[in-house]
Amino acid sequence: xxxxxxxxxxxxxxxxxxxxxxxxxxxxxxxxxxxxxxxxxxxxxxxxxxxxxxxxxxxxxxxxxxxxxxxxxxxxxxxxxxxxxxxxxxxxxxxxxxxxxxxxxxxxxxxxxxxxxxxxxxxxxxxxxxxxxxxxxxxxxxxxxxxxxxxxxxxxxxxxxxxxxxxxxxxxxxxxxxxxxxxxxxxxxxxxxxxxxxxxxxxxxxxxxxxxxx
Amino acid sequence: xxxxxxxxxxxxxxxxxxxxxxxxxxxxxxxxxxxxxxxxxxxxxxxxxxxxxxxxxxxxxxxxxxxxxxxxxxxxxxxxxxxxxxxxxxxxxxxxxxxxxxxxxxxxxxxxxxxxxxxxxxxxxxxxxxxxxxxxxxxxxxxxxxxxxxxxxxxxxxxxxxxxxxxxxxxxxxxxxxxxxxxxxxxxxxxxxxxxxxxxxxxxxxxxxxxxxxxxxxxxxxxxxxxxxxxxxxxxxx
Numbered sequence: 001x002x003x004x005x006x007x008x009x010x011x012x013x014x015x016x017x018x019x020x021x022x023x024x025x026x027x028x029x030x031x032x033x034x035x036x037x038x039x040x041x042x043x044x045x046x047x048x049x050x051x052x053x054x055x056x057x058x059x060x061x062x063x064x065x066x067x068x069x070x071x072x073x074x075x076x077x078x079x080x081x082x083x084x085x086x087x088x089x090x091x092x093x094x095x096x097x098x099x100x101x102x103x104x105x106x107x108x109x110x111x112x113x114x115x116x117x118x119x120x121x122x123x124x125x126x127x128x129x130x131x132x133x134x135x136x137x138x139x140x141x142x143x144x145x146x147x148x149x150x151x152x153x154x155x156x157x158x159x160x161x162x163x164x165x166x167x168x169x170x171x172x173x174x175x176x177x178x179x180x181x182x183x184x185x186x187x188x189x190x191x192x193x194x195x196x197x198x199x200x201x202x203x204x205x206x207x208x209x210x211x212x213x214x
Numbered sequence: 215x216x217x218x219x220x221x222x223x224x225x226x227x228x229x230x231x232x233x234x235x236x237x238x239x240x241x242x243x244x245x246x247x248x249x250x251x252x253x254x255x256x257x258x259x260x261x262x263x264x265x266x267x268x269x270x271x272x273x274x275x276x277x278x279x280x281x282x283x284x285x286x287x288x289x290x291x292x293x294x295x296x297x298x299x300x301x302x303x304x305x306x307x308x309x310x311x312x313x314x315x316x317x318x319x320x321x322x323x324x325x326x327x328x329x330x331x332x333x334x335x336x337x338x339x340x341x342x343x344x345x346x347x348x349x350x351x352x353x354x355x356x357x358x359x360x361x362x363x364x365x366x367x368x369x370x371x372x373x374x375x376x377x378x379x380x381x382x383x384x385x386x387x388x389x390x391x392x393x394x395x396x397x398x399x400x401x402x403x404x405x406x407x408x409x410x411x412x413x414x415x416x417x418x419x420x421x422x423x424x425x426x427x428x429x430x431x432x433x434x435x436x437x438x439x440x441x442x443x444x445x446x447x448x449x450x451x452x
Contacts, residue, residue: 051412054412054415054416056412056415056416081415081416081417081418082418085416086413086416088409088413088416090409092363093406093409093410093412093413094410094413094417096356096359096410096413096414097334097426098332098333098334098359101426102334102426105424105426106414106417106419106423106424107417107418109424109425109426110417110418110419110420110424111418113424123426141362155417156417159417159418
């Protein structure tokens with residue numbers, strides 16, 4: 001029996017201007033329980049692909065099929081954003097609540113605002129899992145680069161996504177933080193797309209990889 | 215000493231509004247003086263970092279200095295002192311003293327009550343009174359949050375020009391550099407805001423920011439409110 005296709009991009013064309021199309025005829029399939037690595041040079045469109053999947057950017061041409069449904073409008077992507085978590089390359093763009101605990105709670109509160117008890121339980125569980133007890137009341141602006149990355153990842157995990165899209169999750173991190181993220185992905189993530197320059201990191205975590213050429 | 219942090223922010227906002235209106239509409243100098251004494255007593259009772267506090271007070275009083283330079287000479291009345299062509303009148307002096315005392319009483323109370331209150335809690339409490347729509351409160355929050363970000367971005371840009379030997383002077387090159395710097399600042403701020411918005415959408419944002427911790431009204435909060443209202447009433451009675 002064929003494995004369930006979670007994400008399917010067909011014949012995607014994308015460019016910010018009509019005369020500057022840098023993604024041409026791109027196809028991608030992500031199956032359930034698959035870890036897919038996206039490798040490519042700077043500017044090859046790796047982040048753009050992730051943003052197209054989340055509906056943040058609209059392709060000029062092509063089909064975006066997620067959870068076996070064609071997605072085109074903003075409303076179509078609302079469901080996608082509840083089930084797929086995207087870790088941004090720059091954590092500063094993802095963290096915007098004053099304290100760590102509030103930022104982790106931001107996603108769950110949006111999804112389950114009627115069930116505060118559940119949100120509190122979930123947030124505390126994530127804080128324990130990510131070992132953030134000491135950081136939980138700190139201001140997000142006071143965190144180090146590595147800590148911000150971990151908190152951003154914790155914020156995504158708190159939403160319990162079925163699929164994770166990780167954009168350069170270990171970029172600029174020291175060995176200790178990289179190891180922590182690898183352990184978490186190995187342990188907690190079943191289906192994901194990982195964008196990275198780090199070939200070793202991709203080889204260690206992914207079942208399959210796609211190389212994007214300019 | 216009273217730990218103002220433990221008091222419910224909604225109570226603090228109510229008190230600031232009551233206090234500001236009470237003193238704002240008072241015309242009797244005796245009442246205004248009592249209110250000022252009351253704010254000084256609060257300053258002693260409420261735990262605060264006095265160094266920071268007086269720094270703020272001095273900064274905010276620059277406006278009052280201007281007032282002292284103009285108002286005592288501008289109101290007609292009984293002459294009490296003449297300096298060259300300018301005459302200080304009794305009415306002008308009293309009016310200036312009144313405004314100075316009112317202004318300082320209000321800012322002392324406001325600073326004392328709002329200290330250690332984070333912006334999220336302040337907006338949250340304002341939302342409880344339905345004074346401003348939700349969207350405006352979200353905008354205020356982002357304005358506050360990204361003002362600091364913009365400042366940091368400007369510092370980064372300034373450092374980037376400094377390390378390449380830029381020395382500002384009165385020439386076209388300097389003006390062009392500053393123009394480029396401001397343009398970059400705007401572009402980066404716009405890009406950052408778009409990315410932050412996208413990150414929010416990815417985390418289920420639908421126009422409303424939910425609050426992590428709700429306020430709980432305790433007996434001590436109500437006691438604090440009642441005592442303060444009682445003192446304000448006493449000031450008016452005596």
